[in-house]
Amino acid sequence: MNLLTNSVKYFRKLVSEPAQVLIVTHYNPDGDAIGSSLALYHYLKLIGHKVNVLIPNDIPSFLKWMPESEQMAIYQTDTEAGNKLITGAEVIFCMDFNSTSRVKYFSDQLASASATKILIDHHLQPEKEFDLIISVTEVSSTSELLFALLDQAGLAGNISTEMAECLFVGMMTDTGSYSYACNRPETFLITARLIDAGINVEKIHQLVYDTYSESRMRLLGHCLGRRLKVLPEYSTAYIWLTKADLEKYEYQPGDTEGVVNYALSIENISLAALFTERDDRIRLSLRSKGDFSVNELARNHFNGGGHRNAAGADSFDSMDVTLQKFETLLQQYKPALKHNMVNPNNREFLYE
Ligand code: 5GP
Ligand code: MN
Numbered sequence: 001m002n003l004l005t006n007s008v009k010y011f012r013k014l015v016s017e018p019a020q021v022l023i024v025t026h027y028n029p030d031g032d033a034i035g036s037s038l039a040l041y042h043y044l045k046l047i048g049h050k051v052n053v054l055i056p057n058d059i060p061s062f063l064k065w066m067p068e069s070e071q072m073a074i075y076q077t078d079t080e081a082g083n084k085l086i087t088g089a090e091v092i093f094c095m096d097f098n099s100t101s102r103v104k105y106f107s108d109q110l111a112s113a114s115a116t117k118i119l120i121d122h123h124l125q126p127e128k129e130f131d132l133i134i135s136v137t138e139v140s141s142t143s144e145l146l147f148a149l150l151d152q153a154g155l156a157g158n159i160s161t162e163m164a165e166c167l168f169v170g171m172m173t174d175t176g177s178y179s180y181a182c183n184r185p186e187t188f189l190i191t192a193r194l195i196d197a198g199i200n201v202e203k204i205h206q207l208v209y210d211t212y213s214e215s216r217m218r219l220l221g222h223c224l225g226r227r228l229k230v231l232p233e234y235s236t237a238y239i240w241l242t243k244a245d246l247e248k249y250e251y252q253p254g255d256t257e258g259v260v261n262y263a264l265s266i267e268n269i270s271l272a273a274l275f276t277e278r279d280d281r282i283r284l285s286l287r288s289k290g291d292f293s294v295n296e297l298a299r300n301h302f303n304g305g306g307h308r309n310a311a312g313a314d315s316f317d318s319m320d321v322t323l324q325k326f327e328t329l330l331q332q333y334k335p336a337l338k339h340n341m342v343n344p345n346n347r348e349f350l351y352e
Pocket of ligand 2: 032033096122142174
């Protein structure tokens with residue numbers, strides 16, 4: 001991938017000149033949000049910049065080992081400090097999201113901040129609210145994009161092990177451990193450079209994926225045993241979780257991460273959804289295989305968005321009404337869902 005020369009030049013200029021820098025990322029930050037944000041933090045700190053990271057709400061426990069994650073300010077619990085960071089910033093890097101609304105608690109403050117705002121992101125359809133938009137949707141992750149950007153700016157020679165660990169977490173988690181969104185050689189070439197920088201792939205994998213609490217594992221069992229509905233005629237499977245379910249299994253943030261992928265891994269399923277009941281809304285997590293765009297489904301019907309094969313959204317109806325709406329929509333999408341099905345006897349699909 002060749003980034004626009006002007007973007008690379010502007011990025012190089014920005015990171016080379018001392019400034020009060022703030023890095024922000026999206027609500028409910030995931031591995032790539034934190035990976036790309038902390039990686040940039042490590043880089044800027046190393047070259048002597050004053051830099052802070054501000055996140056809307058806390059990170060899940062499986063990311064708490066990440067180097068210097070404890071340095072990040074959390075807006076939800078420290079609003080005053082968060083506001084000071086936003087107003088005091090000269091440059092704000094916006095990592096892994098495509099609209100100021102995605103930071104949720106400080107959307108208005110971010111939108112009206114006087115700082116120069118740089119978007120570094122891989123989601124579809126970025127809003128035009130930023131001074132510089134570096135948006136590449138074919139990369140695996142924002143972490144990969146950040147590495148490519150530094151590389152093309154001639155700044156990737158000295159990547160610290162800590163920074164490489166952060167970038168690797170972003171790439172590993174956004175590709176489901178290199179199982180999707182990773183069909184470009186660059187993704188693996190960059191991964192090789194991170195290994196060169198000293199990361200331990202096996203240990204990082206363990207820290208992120210082998211850290212289930214017993215209750216999280218049992219919640220997964222409940223999802224698969226009692227909350228999974230398969231609709232073969234629509235190549236669709238979904239899981240729904242009520243507040244009572246979450247309470248019973250002592251839900252902690254991050255505990256439903258990856259649950260939707262189990263529904264997608266059923267044979268002949270090309271659309272999967274997870275509906276989780278929250279205090280004020282139903283949270284939707286959508287996944288698909290092939291050409292079927294959950295980004296469009298989320299955008300057109302639930303005010304959400306994301307990528308073609310992974311998107312999120314919210315519904316402000318009850319669980320029953322939301323599930324009914326979803327099932328009714330499936331009728332409309334039936335031809336597209338059917339068309340999308342993979343015939344295991346047909347090798348052609350490998351080359352589509
Ligand atoms: P998840 O299902 O893991 O919450 O989200 C899947 C993808 O969609 C992520 O890349 C996430 O950033 C994006 N996404 C999640 N929720 C929303 C949303 O409400 N709006 C938009 N535009 N993107 C979302
Ligand atoms: Mn991402």
